[in-house]
Amino acid sequence: xxxxxxxxxxxxxxxxxxxxxxxxxxxxxxxxxxxxxxxxxxxxxxxxxxxxxxxxxxxxxxxxxxxxxxxxxxxxxxxxxxxxxxxxxxxxxxxxxxxxxxxxxxxxxxxxxxxxxxxxxxxxxxxxxxxxxxxxxxxxxxxxxxxxxxxxxxxxxxxxxxxxxxxxxxxxxxxxxxxxxxxxxxxxxxxxxxxxxxxxxxxxxxxxxxxxxxxx
Numbered sequence: 001x002x003x004x005x006x007x008x009x010x011x012x013x014x015x016x017x018x019x020x021x022x023x024x025x026x027x028x029x030x031x032x033x034x035x036x037x038x039x040x041x042x043x044x045x046x047x048x049x050x051x052x053x054x055x056x057x058x059x060x061x062x063x064x065x066x067x068x069x070x071x072x073x074x075x076x077x078x079x080x081x082x083x084x085x086x087x088x089x090x091x092x093x094x095x096x097x098x099x100x101x102x103x104x105x106x107x108x109x110x111x112x113x114x115x116x117x118x119x120x121x122x123x124x125x126x127x128x129x130x131x132x133x134x135x136x137x138x139x140x141x142x143x144x145x146x147x148x149x150x151x152x153x154x155x156x157x158x159x160x161x162x163x164x165x166x167x168x169x170x171x172x173x174x175x176x177x178x179x180x181x182x183x184x185x186x187x188x189x190x191x192x193x194x195x196x197x198x199x200x201x202x203x204x205x206x207x208x209x210x211x212x213x214x215x216x
């Protein structure tokens with residue numbers, strides 16, 4: 001259970017750092033309302049679901065404790081270390097304002113420009129074409145596989161991650177038009193990014209230590 005909370009926290013904190021998916025949801029919500037942005041959120045969640053399914057099912061292709069599996073684990077650790085140090089190094093520099101997410105300025109555009117299907121497709125493409133999503137889930141999956149995690153728990157991880165991605169994006173869509181929310185989120189963002197970086201680095205280092213012990 002401790003492992004579940006640790007991985008779940010790392011995944012959730014990683015979501016808090018704005019990226020392409022965040023700004024697509026934000027701009028759609030401001031332009032057309034949160035109900036239309038919900039279609040984008042659904043597409044993004046399904047894209048993440050594809051990566052989650054591929055990552056966790058791919059674990060079975062490798063025998064735990066084999067050299068190839070350990071190599072994949074270490075590669076995943078390297079990626080998490082890289083992402084973690086980026087979060088810490090550039091904390092607070094990814095400003096929402098830089099992406100022109102402005103309340104009111106975009107409200108003049110028609111809410112009927114895109115169909116719900118096209119909005120969902122845009123969300124799916126945004127998520128599926130983001131290589132960081134694939135690398136992040138594969139990294140987490142390989143780390144979990146190395147600890148002989150039960151399949152039922154892996155399913156729980158997958159359902160949790162899919163649900164949190166969808167819920168977080170929906171919350172962004174609903175609250176992004178609130179200036180008070182934007183101000184508080186901007187103030188909290190640097191610390192959230194630092195915390196996320198520390199957790200990701202800690203997770204990677206713990207797995208590296210386990211593998212070093214195995215190989216020694």
